[in-house]
Amino acid sequence: MRKRIVMLATMAAVVATTLFGVPLGVFVARYYWDDERTELERVATAAALAVANDLSGSPRLPVVPTDTTIGLYTPTGELRAGSGPILADRAVRRATSGEIEETDAEDTIVVAIPIMDEGRLLGVMRAMKSHKSATIRTAFTLLTMLGSAVLAVALTWLLARRMAARLARPLEDLSATAKVLGEGDFTVRTGRSGVPEIDSVGTTLNTTAQRIGETLDRERAFSANASHQLRTPIAGLRLQLEGALESPGDPRPAISKGIAAVDRLERTVNDLLTLTRDLNSTPVADLGALLDDVETTWREPLASSGRSLEINVHGAPAPRAAEAGVRQILNVLVDNAYTHGSGTVRVSARDAGGALAIDVSDEGAGVRPGVDVFTKRVNVHNGHGIGLALARSLAEADGGRLMHRDGSTFTLLLPSAMESADHPR
Template sequence: MRKRIVMLVTMAAVVATTLFGVPLGVFVARYYWDDERTELERVATAAALAVANDLSGSPQLPVVPADTTIGLYTPTGELRAGSGPALADRAVQRASNGEIEETDAKDSIVVAIPIMDEGRLLGVMRAMKSHKSATIRTAFTLLTMLGSAVFAVAVTWLLARRMAARLARPLEDLSATAKVLGEGDFTVRTGHSGVPEIDSVGTTLNTTAQRIGETLDRERAFSANASHQLRTPIAGLRLQLEGALESPDDPRPAIGKSIAAVDRLERTVNDLLTLARDVNSTPVADLGALLDDVESTWREPLASVGRSLEIDVHGAPAPRAAEAGVRQILNVLVDNAYTHGSGTVRVCARDAGGALAVDVSDEGAGIRPGVDVFAKRTNVHNGHGIGLALARSLAEADGGRLMHSDGSTFTLLLPSATESADRLP
């Protein structure tokens, strides 16, 4: 690309210089030749005037420039004084008719001026000058013009190289960035070039890389998130199946509960797949259905360890969030209370200044001071694992917040259906 830009700009400069320089050169050459003729005619006229009153005697011709010769001819065509052919040449013969004659010889310019007295021809003054002077002046000027043209084209070539580099470098950077993206590195970004069109393409490429990277990150995190989120439903299903083994007389209740557990498990898988592929969907969620799902999922596991679940709703507005994300956040919070807490687990939904606040708490000792419960850990048996970190990221994806309020209480804030995320308290 750089070579093409330089070549096109340089060729344009050459064409422009040629179109301007050739006519100018022709004009300059004609000007110098016309100037030589005018000067030679002036010399001949001055010489004719100098001898006009002394033709009857021995006329003295004036001094002329070294490259010029003059000669005085009689009306019959003989050379009377000065330099020139012994007999009248063509220019002198034509001037004998009473008109000024200019002739270009092979290597000189000839001007013949008649000397008249009341219409009578007294003689002819012939002046001749070599072409050398006009040729030298013309050649010098044309060479100067040619040098200037070469200099202008050279400057244009240098400027074209700079311009080509300025235009090509951002495109080369875009190409390199696209290559790195193709190799799987979606953290690479293009820089600012100062060329609006190229910057627009770079911004689009950066946005695409960011979106692809986020999508791949969600897909890569799916297995870890799924293992964490599916652990409790699978454990509940196992308990129900073990209970069925202990009551072989009538397995239908246990089978029914197992089918319900499988349905919840399927919904959890679907939620995780939805969240892995798209975390930007923010429809209005059905809060009542979400809380009913929490109750149906957790009441029996808590009861199996002698604990209870309480759900309260105090004028809570409907949240503007994806149901899949809110369901997983609530499951993570209740699972955290189930795994690390004690006593009754309480889920309280309330109005928090136009936003939805959901408090999840238990009667345990709470979080130890200095522990960052939202830091993702790979060992889920020594702390709170990836669940709370996942829940916070899901809340932020829907424009909400997940906070550790105090002790064993966590608060989920979500924008209501009528409020924006920047209005959260």
């Protein structure tokens, strides 16, 4: 691209200087030749006037420039004074008819002016000058013009290289960025070039890279989140099936519970898929339905471990958040209390100054001091794993916060529907 820009700009400069310079050169050459003839005619006229009143005696010719010679001829064409051919040449012969005559020889200019007195020819003044002066002036001017043209083309070439670099560099950066994107690195970004059109393309490419990267990150997170979030529904289903095997009698109650567990499992999968797609809408979540889901999902697993679940609602407003995200956050918090805590698990929803606060706690010792429970870890056997890190990211995605207050208490803060209506995002 750079070579094409430079070549086109240079060719345009050459064509422009040629179209302008050739006619100008022709005009300059003609101007110098005409100027030489005019000057020579002036010299001849001045000499004719100087001797017009002294033709009867011995006329004295005036002093002329060194590159010019003058000669006075009789009406019969004989050289009377000055320099020139002894016998009249063509210019002198034609001037005897009473007309000023100009002729060009091989290397000279000749001007012959008749000297008249009341219509009677008294003589002819002949002036001659070499072409050398006009040729030198013309050549010097043409060389100057040629040098200026070469300089103009050279400057055009330099400016074209600079402009080509300015235009090509951001395009090359875009190409390199696109290549890196094609290789799978979606963190690369293009810088600004100062060219609006190219910057627009770069912004679009950056946005595309960001969206693709976020999509891939969500897809990667889906596999990690799914293993964590599906563990509890699968464990519940396993308990139902094992209980059905160990209990004699009618298996239909166990099958019904198993179907309910499968329904919860399907809902969890759908929630994860919804969160993975990262839908932009943030509808008002049904807080009552969410808490009912928590109770339905966790009451029996906790009861099988000799523990209980308490759910309390104290004038809590409806949250403006993705219902799938809030459901998964609550499942993570209750699962954390179920796995790492002890005693009764309490879920309390309350109004927190116009926002919704949901506290999840148990009667266990809680988190050890100095442990960052929101750091994602691969080894989940003795820690909180990816669950709390996932829950915090889901809360922040809906404009909320997930905090570890003290001991075993975690608080989820979400914007209320009324607050969001008063302050639209």
